[in-house]
Amino acid sequence: MSAPPEEASRREKESRQNQTKPRQTAESSWFKIPAPLARLFKKFPLLTYPPNELPARSPKSRDVASLYVFISDQDALRGLPSFNPSCLKWQAFLRLAGVEFRVVSSNNHASPTGALPFLIPPAKLNDPKSQTPIPFNKLEQWGLDNGTSKLPNVPSRKLEAYEALLDHRIRAAWLYTLYLSPLNSGVLSHLYVAPNSASQIVRTTILYQLRHAAETEITKSSGKPAVNSTTIYDSAREAFEALAVVLGSDPWFFESPTPSLFDATLFSYTHLILDESLGWEDRRLNEIVQEFPSLVQHRDRVLQRCWPSLA
Template identity: 45%
Template sequence: MPPKGSEASPPPDNPRSFFTVPTPIKQLFDKFPLTTYPTNALPQHSLSQATGNQLFVFTDAAGARRGRPSFNPQCLKWQAYLKFVGIDFKTTPSNNHASPTGALPFLIPSTPEDTLVPIPSHKLQKWAIEQVHCEEEQQLNLRFEAYASLLDQRIRSAWLYMLYLDPANFEAVARRLYVDPATTSSAVRTALGVQLQRAARDELLRTSRYIDAGDLEVDAGSAFGALSTLLGEDEHFFGRPKPGLFDASVFAYTHLILDEGMGWKHNRLAQLLREHDNLVQHRARVLQFF
């Protein structure tokens, strides 16, 4: 669960600050007159080849070609949700810096190029509802927000620590997925790595005076237990006949935590998650959409 923004701000879940120029590089740039440019333009090369809806997410070229799940929870959440409601799309590799909104994911709908308007993640559900006239899940169950906070706070916090602040995981997973693809410069890679870890640390310290990995794991374990109780023997959350936005939100973390392809070196969260067989089976059912 990368933090909101990106930085010396928060990591890749919430990107705008994620690609803030590191201080040493900024000091170098400050010596020269710079031009301020408008918001990033849309990626025209990708759009010129587009034949339908395009969802820009954290992924690699092979993953995009095969429609594989994104390795970023925020992107994966919306990737899954659009599949649930039956909207066809192609995934395109991107990053926060290339996004016209400063954050991933965003979607370019299949409309004439002169009317193309990117749809940011916070508007994706509304857009999807307008396309296929599906239900707005939050209105169906008042418990939605309460349980969503388990994901946004307890599980996300444990995810941030595991991905960015566990040294072995950072080198094996975060650096490979977020740092190395961003640049070939070793100096910039070093600065970006420091920036990501600082962003994750700052994010966690917003809600606690100090960071304790054991406490984060205990909180995540209790959150998994609450989600397991909520799901019960149902196939989807809140007893829905088909998976919805909350199913996508849960899957975005459970899939990546259990995905051996991520290359985790230390993965206590997977151990805690496997104590709840219904959550493991839920992840397996949702994975069939990909």
């Protein structure tokens, strides 16, 4: 696992600028990889393998679609929200669109495209292609075509600026909070490290890879040579404030009568940031979101629509 799991789903956006040379940062140098592991990586560099076949446990036929996401097996059986924003975004969107589906615990390595989420449609009689996997970048159209609810089509010119707030400032704050904040190491380990291996050396390696990839993405996105938590959280506060202003007193963004994909995208961050069950120790991002009651209420409305038993 050489990158934060949700990083793979960033392919739905335009390619970013060429990656800058690796830098050491002031606040994140404390998680340097141990020297023995560094020497091991030099001898045996990480490889990127081609997309995998579908998981062997994938059933051959289904009455409903299956959405493969980051989630524990227990939570998948209960249909609960994924702990990964990129997966939760599409999980919420499909529910808002009125698509009947089940969730399956998975990881990037099990995805045919190398990224989660992906969806396998329900089987159709005498149609072997009916269960061709749907990658995340085609889920919006598939959901609109197969859902029972009509969702609004928000003009792209309205979306671009506000999507940038989510994709850069808020995402950077999420990456720092989960991957780089020392106080939240336990949350990171519980979600992404411990489930992969009982070996301490493997866990140490995974932890290093996740943190290094998060640090790289933050510096690349910000264009600054060092990760500075104060700057990251200040930028996130400005982004949330701008979103609160555009939402105003309306229930949904852009004066839409019903929630759209944008509402699902914001929810994928605010819900996880406000989710007390995750056990956040560094609560700075949680406290920032709490400063904007309209965004908290927006999260609650989406939760009520998608998971009423949790609201």
